[in-house]
Amino acid sequence: MKKIGVVSSLAAALILAGCGKDAANAAVSEQAEVKTEQTKQEEAVTLQTLTEKQAYGLGVNFGTQLKSTVEQINSVGIALDMELVKKGMTDAVAGTPSLSQEDIQTALQELQKQHQELEQAKRAEDGKQFIEEGQTFLAENAKKEGVVTTESGLQYEIVTAADGEKPKATDTVTVHYTGTLLNGEKFDSSVDRGQPASFPLNRVIPGWTEGVQLMPVGSKFRFYIPYNLAYGEGGSGSIPPYSTLIFDVELISIDG
Incomplete structure (x- = not known):
């Protein structure tokens, strides 16, 4: 069925x-x-x-x-x-x-509308906690030595410097990365899988598109990505809505 x-x-x-x-x-x-x-x-x-x-x-x-x-x-x-x-x-x-079938259809449409509106309101209410946590974290993190905040609100620090070429937004790159929530919970890691990831930079979250373009090949950066540059109000998988994310990224190569 x-x-x-x-x-x-x-x-x-x-x-x-x-x-x-x-x-x-x-x-x-x-x-x-x-x-x-x-x-x-x-x-x-x-x-x-x-x-x-x-x-x-x-x-x-x-x-x-x-x-x-x-x-x-x-x-x-x-x-x-x-x-x-x-x-x-x-x-x-x-x-x-x-x-009647007409009455059923009308009632179902209203039920769907009610459910969507209430679900969105509940998600927004639940999201306030994550928004506040993210804003507080980023405000304090910006004061740390070595942390740079860009105009968009993206934060990064250089873990390992390098002099290689930097990618453009239209390039495909190969990276190793580990992503965590602010509470330290790991939600994804190519390092743990033992397999680097390759993807076009213009087809990932905005924080990645902006941040990886700052990286020379061979370097390692740590990115602190506010929710609006990450997965936004919808979240993704085990990532809750409105989550600020931390990524450790190593740029292995630019593949064109």
């Missing part, structure tokens, strides 16, 4: 029974009152054949993904009712949805 199909089905199920909230809650409450331990045992599923296990497994996988989706949406401040989610699923399977 293609992922996009699953996501679309999940999203539709989230809103499907929105108009029947009161009725659904009443029904659930009534069922909970009359359900006994005996009826629970009677409802237990006995799975013997492969087909039965396949059908049940499909339901478990779908339900697990659905639960995760609802929790992710609710984590930014939206309060989706899981009982209505379940009812929407049941109604969809039975072919008796309580909303």
